[in-house]
Amino acid sequence: MKAQSMPxxxxxxxxxxxxxxxxxxxxxxxxxxxxxxTWWPLSVYKIGKANAVDAVIEPRVGGRWYxxxxxxxxxxxxxxxxxxPPSRLVLSYDINADWQYDPDLxxxxxxxxxxxxxxxxxxxLEHRKLDRYGARRDEMRRIxxxxxxxxxxxxxxxxxxxEEVSR
Amino acid sequence: xxxxxxxxxxxxxxLDAFGDPTRRRIFERLRHRTRSVGEIAxxxxxxxxxxxxxxxxxxxxxxxxxxxxxxRRLYSIEPRGIAALRGWLDGFWDEALTAFKEAAEREASRExxx
Numbered sequence: 171m172k173a174q175s176m177p178x179x180x181x182x183x184x185x186x187x188x189x190x191x192x193x194x195x196x197x198x199x200x201x202x203x204x205x206x207x208t209w210w211p212l213s214v215y216k217i218g219k220a221n222a223v224d225a226v227i228e229p230r231v232g233g234r235w236y237x238x239x240x241x242x243x244x245x246x247x248x249x250x251x252x253x254x255p256p257s258r259l260v261l262s263y264d265i266n267a268d269w270q271y272d273p274d275l276x277x278x279x280x281x282x283x284x285x286x287x288x289x290x291x292x293x294x295l296e297h298r299k300l301d302r303y304g305a306r307r308d309e310m311r312r313i314x315x316x317x318x319x320x321x322x323x324x325x326x327x328x329x330x331x332x333e334e335v336s337r
Numbered sequence: 338x339x340x341x342x343x344x345x346x347x348x349x350x351x352l353d354a355f356g357d358p359t360r361r362r363i364f365e366r367l368r369h370r371t372r373s374v375g376e377i378a379x380x381x382x383x384x385x386x387x388x389x390x391x392x393x394x395x396x397x398x399x400x401x402x403x404x405x406x407x408x409r410r411l412y413s414i415e416p417r418g419i420a421a422l423r424g425w426l427d428g429f430w431d432e433a434l435t436a437f438k439e440a441a442e443r444e445a446s447r448e449x450x451x
Contacts, residue, residue: 185430187430187431187434189434189435189437189438190438191437191438191441191442191445192442192445193441193442193444193445194445197441197444197445197448198441200444201437201440201441201444202437202441205440205444208440209433209436209437209439209440209441210433210436210437211423211432211433211436214416214419214420214423214424214432215420215423215424215429215432215433216416216420217416217417217420219416267347268347268417269417269420269421270417289445291441293434293437293438295430295434297430309346309347309348312425313348313421313424313425313428313429314424314428314429314430315428315430316424316425316426316427316428316429316431317428317431
């Protein structure tokens with residue numbers, strides 16, 4: 171199942187996503203913050219040379235947000251800007267358009283955990299201040315905002331195959 | 338966005354590089370470990386200089402990196418290039434949030450059973 175985009179998701183400097191999770195806010199918060207390494211797509215969204223084996227958020231304002239490599243190395247991704255369990259988290263995301271850490275980048279990710287009844291949570295995520303990417307804002311916004319779309323992927327491969335056949 | 342008017346994005350460059358079947362085969366040979374030009378060419382019906390040329394294109398597309406080990410030059414996959422390509426295809430936050438939702442729901446169902 172895909173995360174849903176807000177209908178009015180047209181701010182060029184931010185991306186807005188929401189997903190309904192069948193878990194109470196306390197569990198959703200814990201999995202998001204304490205167990206990020208169990209779900210973050212570490213094989214792809216990582217920046218270090220080593221294989222990434224964990225993603226860690228230090229549980230306090232000013233704490234580091236980083237990946238751990240299988241060789242013991244760590245690579246910073248950002249910092250904790252706001253820590254309000256189990257309802258609100260703001261992180262800085264300081265990875266530039268070349269997928270390298272830049273402590274001065276400071277794009278922001280706000281995550282809100284909103285109870286829906288007793289056993290569900292709506293998780294809203296806003297990735298903002300994308301203007302910090304400067305000339306590469308649109309390229310990066312597209313990456314953050316794209317909805318997984320296998321139809322488009324298949325169409326692309328079909329086009330590539332057709333190009334090769336016609337060579 | 339016109340490709341002639343705007344500099345190609347990293348994903349564009351990667352896709353263009355993968356448009357050539359020999360380059361895709363070279364890339365596949367680096368999937369599990371680093372190799373020298375000779376090791377890559379070994380078993381392929383492509384000359385070493387041709388392999389070097391393809392590696393240069395893959396490097397410029399941000400998909401492959403070269404490093405030295407003693408006197409040997411070794412090639413390996415550049416994970417950042419893959420991140421750009423995967424983000425372009427699947428969407429960074431959609432992929433991450435979908436995986437988060439599954440993990441949180443697994444955890445909640447474990448707790449209910451306790």
